[in-house]
Amino acid sequence: MREITVTIDGKPVSVPEGATLLEACQKAGIETPTFCWAENLTPVNVCRICVVEVEGARALAPACSRRAEANMVVHTDSERVRHSRKLVLELLGSSVDMSLAKDFSTLAARYGADPQRLAGASMQQPVKIDNDQFVRDYSKCMLCYKCVEACGTDAQNTFAIAVAGRGFEASISTEHDTPLGDSACVFCGNCVGVCPTGALMFKKEHDLRAAGKWDESKQTVTDTICPYCGVGCTLTLRVQDNDIVRVTSPSDNSVTGGHLCVKGRFGLSFVSHKP
Numbered sequence: 001m002r003e004i005t006v007t008i009d010g011k012p013v014s015v016p017e018g019a020t021l022l023e024a025c026q027k028a029g030i031e032t033p034t035f036c037w038a039e040n041l042t043p044v045n046v047c048r049i050c051v052v053e054v055e056g057a058r059a060l061a062p063a064c065s066r067r068a069e070a071n072m073v074v075h076t077d078s079e080r081v082r083h084s085r086k087l088v089l090e091l092l093g094s095s096v097d098m099s100l101a102k103d104f105s106t107l108a109a110r111y112g113a114d115p116q117r118l119a120g121a122s123m124q125q126p127v128k129i130d131n132d133q134f135v136r137d138y139s140k141c142m143l144c145y146k147c148v149e150a151c152g153t154d155a156q157n158t159f160a161i162a163v164a165g166r167g168f169e170a171s172i173s174t175e176h177d178t179p180l181g182d183s184a185c186v187f188c189g190n191c192v193g194v195c196p197t198g199a200l201m202f203k204k205e206h207d208l209r210a211a212g213k214w215d216e217s218k219q220t221v222t223d224t225i226c227p228y229c230g231v232g233c234t235l236t237l238r239v240q241d242n243d244i245v246r247v248t249s250p251s252d253n254s255v256t257g258g259h260l261c262v263k264g265r266f267g268l269s270f271v272s273h274k275p
């Protein structure tokens, strides 16, 4: 494939034609924050934490989806970029519980974001617990669309959830907001696997956290192969006190692409069954 060269923060970087600015930044060793992007999902460009400044462009560009073009000159740490990322962090942190979102506090410190400055409207609502597999705490939902994509064409093709409502009323919902068990959901848990904020969480993890017993220092993480069928999916098991508390799959795994079915994701409780 033809290589093109872009200049990022003064450094020339060569990438294959069609690569995104995020990939070019990664190649240049420049860390770029992302929330709504994942390597196993189609970019939807909704969070805007990844924006960069492209010389000659009027608006900031989302690095996760903007294709690199030959001779582009890009700045990832300009005053405009820092100001925009700071505002995104403040808007998210003031309306959504981002306490479990990976890197949120580090990013808030890096960009000097103070969510309290905008405190007012919030997405606060009760946790939805309507099954034994996973809970939905939409007070932590930043509307990144990852779960919708994983439930839709990017993985499961079940389309059990979508965004309903507008503005502060917008939320991820099943059809007519029915409990998951009455919806089209097949409990693959691929939505849980991609959620970046802990809004979707294994029930076991939720219960341990609620009881103040979630303790990562006591947990082990082990890769194994699902015992159920010939597909042979790689499972990553997080175990605490001899109990499997979370099951994921590596997003770069060539068999799963990070996605599983209900059996691999939630069907292993027999392992710790105590008669």
Ligand code: SF4
Residues within 6 Å of the ligand: 140, 141, 142, 143, 144, 145, 146, 147, 148, 172, 191, 194, 195, 196, 197, 198, 199, 200
């Ligand atoms: S529930 Fe999680 S994955 Fe779905 S939109 Fe909200 S934050 Fe994103």
Ligand code: SF4
Residues within 6 Å of the ligand: 226, 227, 228, 229, 230, 231, 232, 233, 260, 261, 262, 263, 264, 265
């Ligand atoms: S996760 Fe599902 S598809 Fe994958 S090996 Fe297990 S049973 Fe088969």
Ligand code: FES
Residues within 6 Å of the ligand: 033, 034, 035, 036, 037, 044, 045, 046, 047, 048, 049, 050, 051, 062, 063, 064, 065
């Ligand atoms: S990570 Fe690029 S818009 Fe969200």
